[in-house]
Amino acid sequence: MSGTVTVLYFAALRERVGRSREVVSLDGVMTVGAMLMSRRDNDAVLDAVFSGPGTVRVAVNKILADFEAPLHDGDEVAFFPPMTGG
Amino acid sequence: MSGTVTVLYFAALRERVGRSREVVSLDGVMTVGAMLMSRRDNDAVLDAVFSGPGTVRVAVNKILADFEAPLHDGDEVAFFPPMTGG
Amino acid sequence: MAGLHSEAEASLRVLVQESPFDVGTEMACLLAGSIHIGGLGSFLGVVRGGNGLVALSLEHYPGMSEQMLTKLASEAIRRFALCGCTIIHRFGRLLVGEPVVLVLAAAPHRADALDATRFLIDRLKTGAPFWKSEEFSDGRCRWIESRVEDEEAAAGW
Amino acid sequence: MAGLHSEAEASLRVLVQESPFDVGTEMACLLAGSIHIGGLGSFLGVVRGGNGLVALSLEHYPGMSEQMLTKLASEAIRRFALCGCTIIHRFGRLLVGEPVVLVLAAAPHRADALDATRFLIDRLKTGAPFWKSEEFSDGRCRWIESRVEDEEAAAGW
Numbered sequence: 001m002s003g004t005v006t007v008l009y010f011a012a013l014r015e016r017v018g019r020s021r022e023v024v025s026l027d028g029v030m031t032v033g034a035m036l037m038s039r040r041d042n043d044a045v046l047d048a049v050f051s052g053p054g055t056v057r058v059a060v061n062k063i064l065a066d067f068e069a070p071l072h073d074g075d076e077v078a079f080f081p082p083m084t085g086g
Numbered sequence: 087m088s089g090t091v092t093v094l095y096f097a098a099l100r101e102r103v104g105r106s107r108e109v110v111s112l113d114g115v116m117t118v119g120a121m122l123m124s125r126r127d128n129d130a131v132l133d134a135v136f137s138g139p140g141t142v143r144v145a146v147n148k149i150l151a152d153f154e155a156p157l158h159d160g161d162e163v164a165f166f167p168p169m170t171g172g
Numbered sequence: 173m174a175g176l177h178s179e180a181e182a183s184l185r186v187l188v189q190e191s192p193f194d195v196g197t198e199m200a201c202l203l204a205g206s207i208h209i210g211g212l213g214s215f216l217g218v219v220r221g222g223n224g225l226v227a228l229s230l231e232h233y234p235g236m237s238e239q240m241l242t243k244l245a246s247e248a249i250r251r252f253a254l255c256g257c258t259i260i261h262r263f264g265r266l267l268v269g270e271p272v273v274l275v276l277a278a279a280p281h282r283a284d285a286l287d288a289t290r291f292l293i294d295r296l297k298t299g300a301p302f303w304k305s306e307e308f309s310d311g312r313c314r315w316i317e318s319r320v321e322d323e324e325a326a327a328g329w
Numbered sequence: 330m331a332g333l334h335s336e337a338e339a340s341l342r343v344l345v346q347e348s349p350f351d352v353g354t355e356m357a358c359l360l361a362g363s364i365h366i367g368g369l370g371s372f373l374g375v376v377r378g379g380n381g382l383v384a385l386s387l388e389h390y391p392g393m394s395e396q397m398l399t400k401l402a403s404e405a406i407r408r409f410a411l412c413g414c415t416i417i418h419r420f421g422r423l424l425v426g427e428p429v430v431l432v433l434a435a436a437p438h439r440a441d442a443l444d445a446t447r448f449l450i451d452r453l454k455t456g457a458p459f460w461k462s463e464e465f466s467d468g469r470c471r472w473i474e475s476r477v478e479d480e481e482a483a484a485g486w
Contacts, residue, residue: 011388011460012472059458062393078390078458082475085389085418085459086282086374086430086450097231097303098315145301148236164233164301168318171232171261171302172217172273172293172439196353199373207378207425213446214371216356220437221364268364280377282450283482289370290443325440 002026003073005035010080013056016049032058032077033067055082088112089159091121096166099142102135118144118163119153141168182249183256186241188232190264193274198258202278206255211282213289215275221268224309230263230272233301237261240300244292252288254279259292261302294325339406340413343398345389347421350431355415359435363412368439370446372432378425381466387420387429390458394418397457401449409445411436416449418459451482 007024009017029035040047050056059078060069071077093110095103115121126133136142145164146155157163183205187193195216203209219228241259248257258276266272273296277288304316340362344350352373360366376385398416405414415433423429430453434445461473 008390010390010458011462014388059390059393062390062396078393080390080458081460081472082480083455083458084461084473084475084479085387085457086454094233096233096301097305100231145233145236148233148239164236166233166301167303167315168323169298169301170304170316170318170322171230171237171300172297172322194353195356196351199352203375203426209375209426210377212373212375214373215439215443216369216371217439218360218366218369220367269360269366282372282374286372286443286447286450293439293443 002028005071005073005075005077007035007039008076008078010078012054012081013049013079016052017046026071026073030070031067032060032065032069032071035071035077036067036079056080057082088114091157091159091161091163093121093125094162094164096164098140098167099135099165102138103132112157112159116156117153118146118151118155118157121157121163122153122165142166143168182254184242184245184249185256185258185260186238186245187260188234188237188241189260189262192262192271193260195271195274198260198274198276202256202258202276206278208280209255209278210280211285212276212278213282213285214277215273215289215293216271217273217293219266219268219270219272225268225306226309227265227267227307228272229265229305229307229313231303231305232261232263236301237263241296244295244299247295248277248288248292251291252277252279252284253281254284254288257288257292259296261296261300263302265307291329294322294329297322298326339411341399341402341406342413342415342417343395343402344417345391345394345398346417346419349419349428350417352428352431355417355431355433359413359415359433363435365437366412366435367437368442369433369435370439370442371434372430372446372450373428374430374450376423376425376427376429382425382463383466384422384424384464385429386422386462386464386470388460388462389418389420393458394420398453401452401456404452405434405445405449408448409434409436409441410438411441411445414445414449416453418453418457420459422464448486451479451486454479455483 255278260274275292279285306314412435417431432449436442
């Protein structure tokens with residue numbers, strides 16, 4: 001899959017990653033999980049954060065998804081901890 | 087038991103009895119039930135109302151009671167239908 | 173968490189009145205009473221229209237109504253971990269859409285606030301000396317009968 | 330009575346904002362929408378003090394938060410016989426005692442109004458992209474972890 005996706009991080013995950021947003025080239029990867037794996041291989045901080053304890057939730061285009069979700073050019077992928085609203 | 091009690095009627099019961107309040111001489115009666123029986127013997131309207139269908143609730147001195155409750159000079163006795171607040 | 177706040181610590185406000193009340197003011201008043209409040213549950217009962225209903229007329233037993241509502245509020249404070257609660261019940265002639273009753277329950281946690289709100293309104297329906305008469309557009313008036321479901325809801329607590 | 334009002338008929342209002350809201354205005358707005366309302370349930374969540382807490386900072390996912398709250402409100406209208414409901418959720422830095430979230434549910438009958446109120450706040454706690462960080466008087470900040478009880482309450486519906 002060619003093209004790019006925008007990746008967002010929220011809350012504790014945003015703080016640990018050290019940024020709230022980045023644009024990532026898809027480089028042939030097909031899913032959220034594959035994209036994240038490829039990013040972790042190239043970014044030690046990201047790898048450490050995602051190896052750490054705590055559940056990570058994913059949304060694609062503002063809809064809750066999972067790591068098997070397919071990605072397309074222009075998608076917005078968000079990673080965040082369990083939600084604590086109210 | 088000598089003395090008097092004030093008798094109050096509320097809501098549908100008040101309308102059927104035709105008054106909201108009366109002072110009743112105790113004339114030796116000891117309980118709410120006995121007082122009411124004596125009143126019904128002397129008042130055809132009251133007798134008809136209390137023979138009619140529908141539950142009647144009683145309070146003595148603004149506290150829910152029953153027909154066995156004792157009466158004393160100066161007590162306030164209230165008769166009313168089941169409560170429908172809220 | 174029940175029993176966290178004794179009756180003496182928790183605030184309790186009961187009003188029986190003909191005039192309207194202001195929900196925002198009542199909430200602010202209750203919230204000002206404690207920094208430990210995390211949730212405020214409320215129920216507002218209003219005159220429901222339909223079937224030609226024009227107004228409700230509410231009669232009450234002055235003195236006894238305040239006393240029964242105060243007892244009810246005290247019981248809520250005993251049963252739930254509340255910081256305070258408020259009950260305001262109106263009487264007189266109220267038009268469709270007008271507020272009749274307000275129940276507020278404030279607590280550190282939402283479950284207590286919401287449980288207490290429901291307890292208060294369920295018990296109040298059959299446990300305080302108020303009676304409602306319906307007035308219709310054709311001039312008919314009719315006393316509302318007590319409902320079995322209301323008796324059951326009150327007894328369920 | 331579920332399904333009495335279709336989604337099209339029932340009013341639905343969702344706001345995500347930094348600024349305060351006025352509960353009285355919101356209630357009046359909802360009540361004005363239908364003469365069939367007999368009961369209005371509400372829950373107001375406020376920043377609970379204690380243990381040196383000074384403020385909560387709420388972060389949200391703009392766009393997704395509104396979308397999830399709107400979905401939630403629609404589900405409440407599908408599940409309960411409502412005339413309408415309102416959800417307002419604030420974000421940003423909020424001091425102890427400040428309102429965070431407001432849920433309103435209006436229905437012909439009180440059981441639907443109160444059930445829907447509880448459903449909305451239970452689901453909202455874990456089902457909308459908001460995250461809370463606690464700020465203490467000694468300067469410490471700490472992200473609030475999701476609570477098992479909240480997950481269970483949400484799953485119970």
